[in-house]
Amino acid sequence: MKTELYSISKIFTERLLRIPDYQRGYAWGDKQLKDFWSDLSQLESGHNHYVGVLTLEDVHNDKVVNWKDDTWIIKSKCYEPHYVVDGQQRLTTVVVLIQCILEAIKENNLNYTEPQDIRKKFIFETKDQGISRSYLFGYEVDNPSYEFLKQKIFCEDSDNQLNIQETIYTNNLLNAKEFFLDKLKDMELQWIESLYTKVTQNLLFNIYSMSDEIDVHVSFETMNNRGKSLSHLELLKNRLIYLSTKLDEESYEKLKLRTSINECWKTIYHQLGRNKDNPLDDDVFLFNHFILFFGKSVNNGNSINYRRFRRGYGTNYQEYLLDVKFTTKSLSSDGEEKLTIEELYRYVSSLKTSVEKWYEISNPKGSSLDPEVVKWLEKINRIDSEECLPLIMVSLQKGTAQPLIVKFLTSIERLLFTMMLIRRSFGIDFDASRFIEWASDLSNDETTLEKIIFKMDETRDTLISDKRIINQISDSLKDGGFYRWRGLRYFMYEYEQELKSQSKTYTDKLDWELLSDDIRDHKTIEHIYPQNPRKPCWTSKFKDYSGKERSLLRHSLGNLVPLSHPKNSSFQNKPFLDKVGNSSNTIGFKYGSFSEIELTDNKQWTAVEILHRGIHLLKFMEKRWKIKFDDLAHMVNFLNLGFVLKKEKLKIHNKEIKSDS
Structure with missing residues (x-):
């Protein structure tokens, strides 16, 4: 191997650089971009910054023949074709930044250089000002990132204008472009000129050229990628392509397998x-x-x-x-x-x-x-x-x-x-x-x-x-009740959807993403009878129940309702009718989810209402998921609310709960 320090300007001198099919696409995210920008910002003018290793593989003639858009520049201008084996993340980042600089300066010269000359140096060359165009850096034609880089990053027209596939890697390319454009949008021209000099002259790479004796696929797996480590999926692709070259099969069979891997x-x-x-x-x-x-x-x-x-x-x-x-x-x-x-x-x-x-x-x-x-x-x-x-x-x-x-x-x-x-x-x-x-x-x-x-x-x-x-x-369920049940949100959401279907409307009043955002955050599930009742309107209604019984009632299924919007803490201890809402209180139940609206049929909220609503919800559970309960008494016992019947002098008669008097 031979080694020498090269600036970006020297790297792009009479070279064509392509990402080979066994390489992943652009994988840098916000963290790597911020680190890169920080390095540039802290680099003093006139000082150099060592970026890392750029490993290149010479491309043999049997592969170059497939680079149809580049044949003219290779033959006429003697540009050397190379695969980028390692260092493509940093190199891609630099190219995207240069493109963003060109867009930021518009038609202004940069360091006495016209934009079209910068474009010719780093982006593409044209044949005698004609329609043939060769991109100096990019992907092999069958890579989804090829057209995306050309059209969405370089803003170029293409014969395949509609042939764009979006992948994780193309998303990363677009994110990088948006990141740099945002950094450049308010920057004065003199600072952009300084940045351009740093990028093209002061970022230095070691270039390693792979010899024929070294297996490029093995090297790819063992190299230290300093920007972002390879995923197992990326390593697996390289390994499968490598194995396709080692099979004792006809060349057309191996080519079919390799094509299948790339398409996969x-x-x-x-x-x-x-x-x-x-x-x-x-x-x-x-x-x-x-x-x-x-x-x-x-x-x-x-x-x-x-x-x-x-x-x-x-x-x-x-x-x-x-x-x-x-x-x-x-x-x-x-x-x-x-x-x-x-x-x-x-x-x-x-x-x-x-x-x-x-x-x-x-x-x-x-x-x-x-x-x-x-x-x-x-x-x-x-x-x-x-x-x-x-x-x-x-x-x-x-x-x-x-x-x-x-x-x-x-x-x-x-x-x-x-x-x-x-x-x-x-x-x-x-x-x-x-x-x-x-x-x-x-x-x-x-x-x-x-x-x-x-x-x-x-x-x-x-x-x-x-x-x-x-x-x-x-x-x-006696300890913590349904409030701590992992399935509570799903159950409540399904009940909400049932009420929605009964309403004959098509608009959701409850957002699943909000309801399920964080299971540790219980602001989206309301205790109708509050967890910490302090006002007389609540203490008087439940004064005949022991502390354990009040706890069972608070966390019982019938006392819980999903909120379309989280309410503030003061809402929790309001009297029931205030929770329902009115013209001056537009955050009440009557303005909320279908489940909240259903509560507004009640004139008060006591242990009896909690029991009735709990049974109503269990009947929905029975119908929706075929969870069978023997009878009404079984449901009351399942809810652990048998004590309510005794305290309120109620009894079960003809499948109904009635007063014992």
Whole structure:
């Protein structure tokens, strides 16, 4: 290797720089951009700053022939084509900043240099002022970032004007441009000139040129990336491409595999970054696919306990992928351990189809799924149960008919809700590993979706028909009541949706994001009878109840209501009718969610109203999730409010609660 210090200006002298297909795209976020800007700001004029290593690979002629837009500049002007093996994050950042400087100065000269000359030096060259244009830095043509960089960052027209794919990496490119434009918008020209000098003259790189003897793919994995470490997904792509070059197969077979890998990763990054407001995590997707694809094999064919499996493989599953499964040793192994081109292709194809469904599961509203499927996926996402996601992913991959998918999702949602209830009891839990087992069996065509639905319904029916379990759930609710129940917000939101459907309106009055923002913040759930009642209007109504009984009433299901907007602390202790609201109090219940509005039918709020509303909500639970209660007395006992009947001289008669007098 040869080494020498180079400024950006020297680096861009008669060189074409491209990011190869095994490299990730632009990964820097706000933290790295702020650090970079801080380094520039603190750099004194005339001083140099060592940026790091830039590793380049000479591009052989057999690959250069595919650089059709660059043939003229390579042949006529003897520009040297290079792949950027390491250092692309810093180099990309510099190029984006130079483009932003050009936009900031508009048509002004910079250090006695015209903008078009700066553009010709760092952005692109044209052939005899004609239409042929060669970009001096960029991505290979089949990379999604290629067109994005050209059109959205360099503001250039393209023959493929509509052919733009957005990925996590293209989002990062745009974020970097917006970051620098914001920094430059109020900067005077003399300061921009100083900045331009620092960027082009005072940032120094070590350049290493890779020799033919060094395997570039191995070097890529072992280099120290100082800007932002490589993700496992990025390392895996490089490894698979590397293995494709080592296979003892025909060249056209290896080329097909490599093309498949590139197309797969294009799809992965497009889908993971498709929703800018909800970018999906690399490792979460890769781990869930790993469970599905390799779970049983790494678990010796046994079923998988999701939580134990996650503890065992959640942080080192990548070691299995990179150190055990996808290695050169596996290519030369015998028997079942041998890694073949067919298995590699099957794995890559599975990743590609899985990530498309993974996006739809995580962003059902932004998908092309049937509206009824979208509705149930949104419900399941609100429960936030990651154990069932691989099973849902496989079910959607199978291309199952819509009615069966809806039936399947309905069954899963009911089982998940039942699990949320049961987890409030002690020593009873559903073994969520069964979701993984079902997913694996369904993926391998060892079972059907109909059979899985039957098993889920059978499991749920067994759990809710067990009187011992129901009693333990009730006992567990004596301490903290429903207020501390993990499923409270989901239950209340579903009840709100039921009231909305009855109102024949289409506008939500309760925002799920606000309601579920932070489960530790209980400002979105109101105790109608306050937690700390101090005013006589409350103390007089509950004076006949003991401290323990008042606590049970406060945290009982019927005394809790979701708020469309958090109210201030003074609201909590107001008399009930003041909480309802009036023309001078527009934050009351009558101006809130459907659940709040429903409360305004009451003229007062006592233990009797808490009991009646609790029973009403349990009847909704019974209807919505098939949680069966024997009768009204069973519901009263489940709520632990039997003492209210005695204190208020009430009795149960003909399925109604009436006065005993």
